[in-house]
Amino acid sequence: MNKKVILITGASSGIGKETAKKLLSEGQIVYAAARRLDQMRDLQEAGAIIVQLDISKEEEIRACMDKIIREQGRIDVLFNNAGFGLYGSVEEVSLDDARYQFEVNLFGLARMTQLVVPYMREQRNGKIINTSSVGGKIYTPLGAWYHASKHALEGWSDCLRLELQPFGIDVIILEPGIIETSFGDVMSEPMMRYSGNGPYRELAKKIANTTRKSYQAGGGSPADLVANIVAESIATSNPKIRYAVGKMAKPLIMLRKWISDRNFDKLIMSQMK
Secondary structure, eight states: OOOOEEEEEEETTTHHHHHHHHHTTTEEEEEEEESOOGHHHHHHTOOOEEEEEEOHHHHHHHEEEEEEEEHHHHEOOOOOOOOOOOSSSSTOOOOOHHHHHHHHIIIIHHHHHHHHHHHHHHHTTTEEEOOOOGGGOOOOOTTTHHHHHHHHHHHHHHHHHHHHGTTEEEEEEEEEEEEESSSSHHHHEEEEHHHSTTTTHHHHHHHHHHHHHHSSSSSSSSSHHHHHEEEHHHHSOOSSSSEEBBBHHHHHHHHHHHHHHHHHHHHHHTTOO
């Protein structure tokens, strides 16, 4: 097997870390990038090359890419996995915080992609895998900025795919459902700071309770399920454009497509208990 040079952002936990483990077990050359180097020491021991990367900082994005090209001379797969979920009412979340949500979930990802594409285009081969979410197709209350960033990523990825097809570069979109990661805690705590004491407090409490139940042990699909899908999409010469994977991903996307907006509103709000 020809080893592929693979960069994974957001590799310090969850889907990113499990994917790095999976690809390392297959003998791939894995660069694992995240803000927290201490959370990737186990990946380093397993053979990964770990890289300090805050996806919102241009200098760290450039340094990461320069390191890979200097050491490997190429990059075969970019797995844009870094991201987070900003929840809170539109009224109460500051625009500065909303801009940071887009900086991480879209613009940092886009800048990394801009730097990777020339190398993939020159070798006329490569894969760019973007972690969207079932949230890129549906919506939930108090999640306006998060869903907006993921809806934007979906459209951005579709356009990118058409641009890069002539150069043999695949663009793949992951749409995870409920996955057992730290997403629930990372989302709920800031949401309660923004909206837990104001006019949206009752709704915020319901969403926090629903989220806690959904992401508790056994409430979702394991992160290695997504890791296996990523590995399969890398191995195949003809990957799917989209992979909806994990608990409730396919059912929610199907319901959003086939039922009316008002009925989908009712369905989503019926789960906020």
